[in-house]
Amino acid sequence: MPNIVTINESVIRGAMPNLLQQKACLVSLGATSLKAGQTAEASSLSDVLALLAPFNTAQVAGSTSNENPPVAQSTSNTSSAAPDAGGSNGSAHDNTAAMTELTAMAQSWFANTTAGCWVLELGQIAATTIESALSQFTETYPQLFYAYVLPRGAQNDPNLPSFLANQSSSDGRVYFFLCGDKDGYKKLLVNGVGQKSTFYGAEYTGSVVREGTTAANTAQEHLAAAVAAQFCNARPSGLNRLAPMSFRQLTGITPWTEAGHGPNFADLKRNNIGFAGTANEGGVEGSILFWGTFSNGDTMSGWYGADWCSINVELQLANAIIEGSQPGMRPLVYSQEGINRLTARAQQTLDSAVTGGCILAQYELEATDFNSYITANPSDYTTGTYNGLAATVVPVRGFTSLTFNLAIDFSGQTATSSTKAATGA
Known part of the structure; x- marks a missing residue:
């Protein structure tokens, strides 16, 4: 049949x-x-x-x-x-x-x-x-x-x-x-x-x-x-x-x-x-x-974290483009929707960098919208080029010097004040 x-x-x-x-x-x-x-x-x-x-x-x-x-x-x-x-x-x-x-x-x-x-x-x-x-x-x-x-x-x-x-x-x-x-x-x-x-x-x-x-x-x-x-x-x-x-x-x-x-x-x-x-x-x-x-x-850990971001963002964006070029329900095409998908993949990767302690959570990710980008760069659509994604990250670092200010009260007044506050007297 x-x-x-x-x-x-x-x-x-x-x-x-x-x-x-x-x-x-x-x-x-x-x-x-x-x-x-x-x-x-x-x-x-x-x-x-x-x-x-x-x-x-x-x-x-x-x-x-x-x-x-x-x-x-x-x-x-x-x-x-x-x-x-x-x-x-x-x-x-x-x-x-x-x-x-x-x-x-x-x-x-x-x-x-x-x-x-x-x-x-x-x-x-x-x-x-x-x-x-x-x-x-x-x-x-x-x-x-x-x-x-x-x-x-x-x-x-x-x-x-x-x-x-x-x-x-x-x-x-x-x-x-x-x-x-x-x-x-x-x-x-x-x-x-x-x-x-x-x-x-x-x-x-x-x-x-x-x-x-x-x-x-x-x-x-x-x-x-x-x-x-x-x-x-x-x-x-x-x-x-x-x-x-x-x-x-x-x-x-x-x-x-x-x-x-x-x-x-x-x-x-x-x-x-x-x-x-x-x-x-x-x-x-x-x-x-x-x-x-x-x-x-x-800092060594700072560059390790920055490298992690660049390596993995490149990997994930390339993967998204390759997978989006295969036959299926949602091919990745040069449009606002395609830019949104690439931006989401980049954000997902940078969120993983935050989770892994590579960068601080306060990163900035920007993507120029389709209309603005093509208006400013009309020849790029012909070549399939998009250079509108950008991010600013802050690598993590540790403490290398710490000052703790300790006041020594030989008069006992600090203890007296604390006692009054605790008893309400």
């Missing part, structure tokens, strides 16, 4: 989450069996240790442009590792320092988060010449990672500051974490100014270590990796709101001692340099991060 009714089915699928903000890599300079430009995912410290490989000469032929995708299929130790990388003794086949550095990174990463990371191998190069290989990789694979943890000594590359400056646009969505001695940050400044894309942490090492105190063990801890782990560990939601990075607890990181370092602390704060200090003031054991900012002074 012929069908009386024909059913036309259409499928609506929600947007898959963008996981960029959960992706970070530990940069190796010849410590692993990976080829130069290759990455490997590691879900535990043992995965990173399995990549270590001394006396590897196979990496030399590697290139960041020959790996597509640049991900290794295995973390097994299949060959031996690289020569001088990141400060070894200069032997043609000695990558001991590079392996030690990567191990310290991995230990601090997994001490501060249960989330995995990637290892990016840049090959047999010194930390002081890291910019060329790093630049080539990021140009080939833009926004593949949200955070890069660089080995100690990278701040001594004279070409690195300009590279970091080029990554510091408001929509850059990439950050580089470095650490070293107290004054190492000075080599990263551009015209005396720190960069939004850069975190530099001053470890308790070198000349600042006071007699009778314990210096940071750089073979077993890495401040930049610990901070990056905390930074990328956020999963904003109603049950796990974004927290400030200032005073974040750091596991396995040696803090600066309090005594005798007042001038150093003031200098580090003034120049937006992070460091691990004690939490004794709050009656808490362990190390905490001071001050939770990037090198330009912007």
